[in-house]
Amino acid sequence: MKKPWHDQYDKFVPRSLLYSNLNIPQVLDRSVQNYPEQICLCYMDRSITYQQVAEASDNLAKWLSFLGCEQDDRIGLIFPNSPQFVIAFFAILKMGGIVVAMNPMYKAPEFTCIIDECDVKCILCMEDLVPLIQSLSLEHPIQRVITSSSQDFSTISPDDTITQKMILDKDVVSIDPVMQFNDCLGTDIANIELDYTYSADRPAVFQYSGGTTGTPKAAIGLHRNIVANTMQFLTWCDLQPLEETFLAAIPLYHVYGMVLALVLGIRLAARIVLIPNTRDIENLLESISDGKVTFFPGVPNIYATIIRYPAVQEGKYDLSSIKACISGSAPLHPHIKESFEKLTGGKLVEGYGLSEAPTATHCNPLYGKNKIGSFGLPLPDVDCKIVDVEDDTKLVKDGSSGELLIKGPQIMNGYFNNNYETQLALKNGWLHTGDIVRMDEEGYFYFVDRKKDLIKVGGFQVWPNEIEAVLNAIEGVKTAVVAGEAEDTGDEKVIAWLVLEEGEKVEVEQVLEHCRKNLAAYKIPREIIFVPEIPRTGVGKVLRRELIRQYKEKRS
Numbered sequence: 001m002k003k004p005w006h007d008q009y010d011k012f013v014p015r016s017l018l019y020s021n022l023n024i025p026q027v028l029d030r031s032v033q034n035y036p037e038q039i040c041l042c043y044m045d046r047s048i049t050y051q052q053v054a055e056a057s058d059n060l061a062k063w064l065s066f067l068g069c070e071q072d073d074r075i076g077l078i079f080p081n082s083p084q085f086v087i088a089f090f091a092i093l094k095m096g097g098i099v100v101a102m103n104p105m106y107k108a109p110e111f112t113c114i115i116d117e118c119d120v121k122c123i124l125c126m127e128d129l130v131p132l133i134q135s136l137s138l139e140h141p142i143q144r145v146i147t148s149s150s151q152d153f154s155t156i157s158p159d160d161t162i163t164q165k166m167i168l169d170k171d172v173v174s175i176d177p178v179m180q181f182n183d184c185l186g187t188d189i190a191n192i193e194l195d196y197t198y199s200a201d202r203p204a205v206f207q208y209s210g211g212t213t214g215t216p217k218a219a220i221g222l223h224r225n226i227v228a229n230t231m232q233f234l235t236w237c238d239l240q241p242l243e244e245t246f247l248a249a250i251p252l253y254h255v256y257g258m259v260l261a262l263v264l265g266i267r268l269a270a271r272i273v274l275i276p277n278t279r280d281i282e283n284l285l286e287s288i289s290d291g292k293v294t295f296f297p298g299v300p301n302i303y304a305t306i307i308r309y310p311a312v313q314e315g316k317y318d319l320s321s322i323k324a325c326i327s328g329s330a331p332l333h334p335h336i337k338e339s340f341e342k343l344t345g346g347k348l349v350e351g352y353g354l355s356e357a358p359t360a361t362h363c364n365p366l367y368g369k370n371k372i373g374s375f376g377l378p379l380p381d382v383d384c385k386i387v388d389v390e391d392d393t394k395l396v397k398d399g400s401s402g403e404l405l406i407k408g409p410q411i412m413n414g415y416f417n418n419n420y421e422t423q424l425a426l427k428n429g430w431l432h433t434g435d436i437v438r439m440d441e442e443g444y445f446y447f448v449d450r451k452k453d454l455i456k457v458g459g460f461q462v463w464p465n466e467i468e469a470v471l472n473a474i475e476g477v478k479t480a481v482v483a484g485e486a487e488d489t490g491d492e493k494v495i496a497w498l499v500l501e502e503g504e505k506v507e508v509e510q511v512l513e514h515c516r517k518n519l520a521a522y523k524i525p526r527e528i529i530f531v532p533e534i535p536r537t538g539v540g541k542v543l544r545r546e547l548i549r550q551y552k553e554k555r556s
Contacts, residue, residue: 005377005443010365012238017231017380019409023223024204024263025094025196027230028054031269035242040266041083042273042291043153048083050269053090056185060091060146062192063184067144069122071096071198074206076115076123076142077253078102078133080276083153084181085252086262088124088146093223094196099205100218101253103460105520108132109470115140118206118218118416126150130178148181150276200224206416207255209355209461216463218416221255221358228409229359230264232379237324237366239295244270245321247288247296249278250459255358256328260297270295278302281309285317292321299329299459300336300490303348307339322346324366328353329459330490331447334372350375352445355461356412356431362445374444382408385430386439389451392432401448404437405430453544455484455492457522462494464544467525470518471496474511476504481534482525483544485551496525497547499534506530 006015022030028050031038036051069075075097079085085101092099100118102111104126114120115136122144123133130147137145204226206218233239248261265272273291275284285306287293303325306312312319322344327337332350340348347367352375353360361384364376378384386402388394396402411431414422425432434451455462464482471480479499484492500506508528515524535546 003378003383003443004441008365008368008377008442008444009380010236010238010368013235013365013380015380017235019224019228019231021200021224022227023093023196023198023200023202024226025057025090027227027263027267028057028090031266035269038242038269039271040269041086042271042287043083046153048153053083053087055188056087057090057094058194059186059188060087060181060184061094061194062189063146063179063187064091064095064097064122065192065194066189067122067179069095069097069144072203073097073122074100074118074120076100076102076118076120076125078104078106078111078123078125078129079148079253080104080126081248081252081257081274082150082276083274084124084126084148086272086274087185088181089252089258089262093204094194096196096198096202098203101205101207101258103251103253103520104129105522107518107520108136109518110520112136112140113216114208114218115142122146124148124181134178143177145178146181146184147178152182200227203413205255205258205358207355207358216466217418217421219355219358220413220416221355222413225410225412226255226259226263226358227267228381229259229357230267232381232410233260233264233326233360233363234268236363236379237295237326239264239268239270239324241268242270244268244294245291246270246272247275247284247291247293248272249275249284249296249302250298254459255355256297256353256360256459259359260326265295281305282311285309285312285319288319288322289317294321294323295325296322297326297328300327300332301330301458303327303340304333304336304489307336307343312343319344319346325349326351326360326363328360330456330492331373331375331486333488333490336490337370352376352447354433354435356425356433357406357408357410358412359410361406361408361410364444369442369444371440371444374440374446376445377443378406378445379408382406382410384439384445386437389436392427399438399440401436401438403451404433404435404445406433407431453483455482455494457484457492457494460520460522462492462523467494467496467515467519467523470515471498471511471525473518474506474514476501476506478504479534481542481544481547483548485548493527494523494525495527495529495547495551497529497531497534499531 040050041048200223205221246265250257349364351363436449535543
């Protein structure tokens with residue numbers, strides 16, 4: 001396939017890059033060695049230096065080893081955007097573990113699925129989740145829980161010390177199955193040595209994804225994948241060491257935030273302003289204004305909320321420090337892009353990525369041509385081809401639509417314990433994205449449709465099959481079908497169609513209450529529609545598109 005996209009790169013972006021062999025903890029080490037007193041994290045009006053993050057993560061890593069965690073163990077990480085997440089993330093990797101980050105909004109069935117499949121034995125979480133985690137541990141192999149309060153870092157300052165040295169003996173010390181996060185940070189176990197000089201080809205992160213089939217599974221992101229993607233983006237976005245302040249508003253428990261808001265920021269020795277709750281729009285705006293944020297990866301809905309917020313329109317907040325923003329997870333409406341750039345004076349460019357390529361493979365140029373409806377150009381060293389949907393050995397004609405296949409240094413190693421899905425996704429060495437796209441004559445790519453029926457809500461992946469299983473468990477429900485409908489913000493709305501058993505009566509509130517108990521809030525259908533039957537093909541396949549068509553027709 002031709003590579004016309006190279007001619008559209010900004011002048012400072014090379015076609016190919018030299019990639020580091022560093023693993024992720026070594027990326028942190030390099031910034032600590034060069035800039036130990038530089039502010040690393042800003043949270044709740046407090047600041048934590050790079051040296052403090054390094055010491056705290058060292059101490060926690062030693063505790064994880066002391067508690068019996070071993071190399072390649074999958075360790076659960078259930079924190080919002082906070083110093084706890086960052087410190088625990090690096091601690092897990094420093095002791096050789098694999099990060100299994102989970103959304104704190106998950107319910108018991110969602111946690112159970114991931115904990116079971118990944119064989120998670122140790123979990124770090126906020127204290128309000130401890131009762132739920134302990135209830136799971138009665139049936140599942142959770143051996144240790146390290147818990148933290150939202151106030152644990154509310155009083156820390158760069159002058160504070162959080163370390164005392166101790167020698168601990170496993171055979172003598174009695175350890176509670178539930179430990180306090182700050183107790184671990186405050187103790188340096190002197191008789192445990194850390195060695196994280198391991199290869200960058202080892203797994204770093206398991207990120208759950210629906211892949212091309214829609215069935216949730218753990219995509220294995222290697223250290224090399226993540227470090228390579230940070231190199232691509234610091235070049236693409238013209239970011240400079242020590243000069244940037246990042247806004248970490250998108251969730252760090254997803255690879256989008258993990259790579260572009262955290263690891264990329266660490267690589268640049270940037271200040272990282274942590275936003276635990278994006279619904280607190282005033283805190284977000286104050287953080288940008290007061291913190292002089294320069295780089296802000298996000299999703300269309302966040303940018304839409306900012307430009308529509310009355311206080312922003314009244315000029316209450318100074319957002320002029322913003323230089324570059326990356327928008328992902330959903331199409332970026334041209335009006336949002338134009339209004340945001342006019343408001344801030346910075347650049348807002350749309351990109352494309354997936355959990356199987358942590359985290360992105362395409363992006364519009366920062367200063368070059370941005371085309372309406374395009375998610376941009378392949379990043380340096382990313383190769384693409386567009387193949388026939390029915391026969392992936394056939395390339396489509398120029399300008400035609402087909403499935404996007406990708407190669408690049410950020411492509412995952414496979415799915416954990418799932419050779420069948422791995423072979424499907426990485427057939428012949430190409431990542432099969434399951435997304436239908438087209439490419440124009442200049443190498444800009446356009447999203448056409450999804451080969452699967454994945455729904456994206458606020459940057460989160462929502463799988464219809466999962467919600468349908470919950471709905472079908474409701475007494476009186478015969479069949480449930482779920483689909484997404486695009487909204488003006490670029491988000492999608494989850495809609496459920498229910499066919500009831502003959503003679504049964506089910507109320508909407510009954511359905512919603514059941515969903516609240518079994519699904520994270522963003523997965524709960526926004527609309528419940530009762531129908532006499534579900535449209536299907538001649539072989540019995542559900543016609544979701546027909547349901548959406550009927551829905552739109554009735555609304556108009």
